[in-house]
Amino acid sequence: MSSSRGDFPIEQVTEIIKATIVDKFSDRPAYKQDEVEFWTKELAEVCTSELSKLKKSYKYITHVMVMQRTGGALNTASCCYWDQNSDGNCVMGWENQDIHVVVDVFGIAI
Secondary structure (H helix, E strand, O other), rough: OOOOOOOHHHHHHHHHHHHHHHHHHOOOOOOOOOHHHHHHHHHHHHHHHHHHHOEEEOEEEEEEEEOOOOOOOOOOOOOOOOEEEEEEEEEEEEEOOOOEEEEEEEEEEE
């Protein structure tokens, strides 16, 4: 999980991401290649929809990665040019024995 600065509602965003991941993945014990595209789209759409219900003045960008746990490494980075006093992001990971999920949400104040 990452942190944020300024007015970005990091605690609320964290709870929404966590609850959505658990809801969508806790009953999926195995990675299924033919379903992963649906899983990623669904997770991104539900997270973004739930974030919009906060009624905060933000545009949300939700990035989701779902991959099979094989023991390989994953490195990712992002860089933004934004207002550090109001914008922010939250990164959350989740995994079971076969699936690894990473959700990264960016909030840009409007």
